[in-house]
Amino acid sequence: MSSRSSFQALGRLLRYARGHRRHIVxxxxxxxxxxxxxxxxEILIGVAIDVVVNQEDSFVAGLGFTSAREQILVLGVLTFLIWAGESLFEYLYQILWRNLAQRLQAELRQDAYEHVQRLDMGFFxxxxxxxLVAIMNDDVNQLERFLDGGANSMVQVVVTVVAVGxxxxxxxxxxxxxxFTPIPLIVWGAFFFQRKAGxxxxxxxxxxxELASRLSNNLAGIATIKSFTAEAREAERLRxxxxxxxxxxxxxxxxSSAFIxxxxMAILTGFLATFTVGGMMALRGDLNVGAYGVLVFLTQRLLWPLTGLxxxxxxxxxxxxxxxxILDLLATPIQVHDAGGTELARPVRGAVRFDGVSFRYAESGAGVEAVDLEVPSGHTLxxxxxxxxxxxxxxxxxxxxxxPAEGRVLIDDQPVESLTLASLREAIGLVxxxxxxxxGSVRDNIAYGRPEASEDEVIKAARTAEAWGFIQTLPQGLDTPVGERGVRLSGGQRQRxxxxxALLKDPPILVLDEATSAVDNETEAAIQRSLARIGHGRTVIMIAHRLSTIVHADQIAVIEAGRVVERGCHDELLAQEGRYAAQWRVQTGEIGAALSA
Incomplete structure (x- = not known):
């Protein structure tokens, strides 16, 4: 990484922060x-020395203050004003730089998060x-720390060199x-170390x-770690x-530590040159004593701050x-663009059609190939x-x-890629x-899709999902905290x-992706009863491994290696004696019974 690369990053940051240009200036x-x-x-010290040594012939005397006493008083007033001015502008620059740091870090984090939300699932x-958390948190905080103090230091080093020079x-x-002889060496050294450190x-x-990812994964999987008594192994991996x-x-x-x-030593060279050569010139009378004092003091002002580089x-x-x-994350292209032009026509009937759809994941090559499926409005697939x-x-x-790479997905004969993402996803409920x-609370999670829903509507959705019974037994009912990722609830309760x-959202299309695969028989029966009630007048697409849960579907499609190999209702597929029928016999125990016989 070169200094050019770092300054290119600075340029990108300044372009991003162009709305704060006045604040930066x-x-x-x-x-x-x-x-x-x-x-x-330091200049006033040299002038004071000049007053003490030369009195009526001093530099200040030339400004109209003849007596040494007047000159000292004038220098005292100037010193007060200078110190007051320095304190005032230190207060102002700290307020401005720190507020800029806070504003920029908040905007960067927010913009990065909002951009990440718009990225397609392939990115995640x-x-x-x-x-991602490290970028949006630790990296943003690192930039904030630089703007809090480093930016001001860079400006003031440049001002020091120019003004003192x-x-x-x-x-x-x-x-x-x-x-000034050591300054090129100091600057070269600074960039040399910068190139090495970059x-x-x-x-x-x-x-x-990587460390943040390890911590996040381990904390999320703490139950698995404990169940396999892998605490020591994971602690070692984290170490x-x-x-x-x-x-x-x-x-x-x-x-970086080798720099100072x-x-x-380079600074010492410049200081000794000023100290000795300037002293000799003052002794010969070639240099005013006060000017010599100014030069000695300013040499340190010039060179020592450069160690702060x-x-x-x-x-x-x-x-x-x-x-x-951060900016690379913000520049990550969005693959699935929100067309923003067409709203899904209302009322949404919910007819779904996959028309020659093909798609493959880049990493694994898995996906679907030339899928043709149609779900009429109000039917179950x-x-x-x-x-x-x-x-x-x-x-x-x-x-x-x-x-899709090929083909189209349509809802009510409207291609989904032509729809706004909001109107498309508002029409679909996913379980x-x-x-x-x-x-948050149970109430917050049920009303997640409709935060403005009334309590009666929340309770009605909970009753329909057969969740109201267990909610009433919770310590605080609807206001009971569920814990992070719902850890305070059982799997069946989370599923309900x-x-x-999804029901409170009242979508015309309901998608159930293995919604009953990880629940007990009682919960599965409760969910099936709920589906029987809510399926009327609503398009339902179900993914299931338990074939007993889909026997009443209007259409069943058997997918193998990304292709539809069988389709029909339950009875039709059994009559075909194909893959579905074979899987049905395995799940219902017919094969096992035959082998036992």
């Missing part, structure tokens, strides 16, 4: 004025949640050249993402990830490594087949989590095998809440 101006006030006392299938060349061009900090950011992060930081720190000792560059490199990751056959892929295509409940959530 104001903060920069306050930093500049503060630094000018900061170096002024190829990314770890820990990495101007004073030097006015007082003594020769000493100015001597004092790739190391990029690696640090990657290690942070290795943590050590990798420490090692990456150690390599970066080794480079090397640069100190190490810390500034450290912050800068960390921030730019983070900025690249059941999809059966082995795991990985393509059943869930059809649901993802219906919801436009992906777009998945992997139920996700949000941290998921169904109630």
């Amino acid at each position: 104001a903060a920069t101006v306050c930093s500049v004025i503060n630094k000018l006030f900061d170096i002024a006392p 299938e190829s990314q770890s949640s820990g990495r 101007a004073v030097f060349f006015v007082l003594s061009p020769l000493i100015a050249l001597l004092a 790739p190391l900090y990029a690696e640090v950011r990657e290690r942070v993402g 290795r990830a943590s050590e990798a992060y420490v090692d990456a930081n150690r390599r970066a720190i080794r480079i 000792p090397v640069i100190r 190490a810390q500034v560059i450290d912050l800068f490199e960390r921030a730019m490594a983070s900025t690249r990751r 059941a999809l059966v087949g082995a795991t990985g056959s393509g059943k869930s892929t059809l649901i993802k295509l219906l919801l436009r989590f992906h777009d 998945s095998q992997d139920v996700y409940l949000f941290e 809440l998921s169904l109630a959530r």
Whole structure:
């Protein structure tokens, strides 16, 4: 990673923050004025020395203040004003830079999150949640830390070099050249260390993402870890990830820490040149004593702050490594675009058609091939087949989590890719095998799709999903917290809440993706009774492994290797004596009974 790459990242950040241009300019101006006030006392010290030595012949006397007493009083007033001005502008630049840091970090995090929400599901299938959290949290915070202090330091280093250099060349061009001799070495050293440190900090950011991902996965899977008594093994894996992060930081720190000792020697060279050559010139009378004092004091003002370049560059490199990751995330292209032109025609009848649909996942090659299926409005379609056959892929295509490579998916004869995503997904209620409940109350989760729903509507949906019975037994009823991902509820209770959530949405199309595969017989029976009530007048698409749950479906499609190999109602498929019939015999025990006989 080169300095050019880091400054390109800075340019990208400035383009992103163009709405804050006035704020940035104001903060920069306050930093500049503060630094000018900061170096002024050294000049006043030299002027004071000149007053004490030369009195009526001093520089201040030339301004109309003849007596030494008047001159000292004038310098005292100027010192007060300068210190007051420095304090005022320090307050202003801190307020401006810190508020800018807070505003930018909030906007970056929000924009990144909103952009991630618009990305297609394929993006999430190829990314770890820990990495995304690290970018939206840790990387954004890293940038905030730089804007809090590092940006001001960079501005003030430049101002120091320019302002002090101007004073030097006015007082003594020769000493100015001597004092400035180490600066090219210091700047070269700064960029040399920056080039060395840049790739190391990029690696640090990657290690942070991996560590966050490991923590996130382990905390989510803590029950599995405990059940397999794998605590020690997982602790060791986390230790290795943590050590990798420490090692990456150690390599970066080794480079950045070497900067100051090397640069100190270059600074000493410039200071000794000013100290000795300027002293000799003052002794010969070639240089005013007060000017000599100004030069000695300003040499330190000029050179010593440059040692802070190490810390500034450290912050800068960390921030730019983070900025690249944030802005690269924001630049991730959206594959499934919201057409935004056509609303799904109302009222939605719910007729669904897959017309020659083909789609393959890039990573695995799995998917569907030339699928033709039609579900009339108010009918039920059941999809059966082995795991990985393509059943869930059809649901993802219906919801436009992906777009098909060939063919079309239509609702009420409108291609889904021509519809706004909001109107499309509002028409579909999804109940998945992997139920996700949000941290909050039972009420919050049921009303997730309709936050404005009344309590009566929430209760009605819960009754229809046969969830009201157990809700009434909870300590706080509808207001009972469910815990993170619903951990305080059983699997069957979570599934019934998921169904109630979909029912409250009252969608014309209801999709059940293995909704009863992970529940007990009682819960399955309850869900089946619910489906029998809510299926009337509603299009239902079911994915099921238990064939007993779909015998009443109007149409059953058997999917194998991404293709529809059989279709028909339950009785028709049994009569065909094909794959469905064979699976039915296995599940009902007919084969086992025959073998026993």
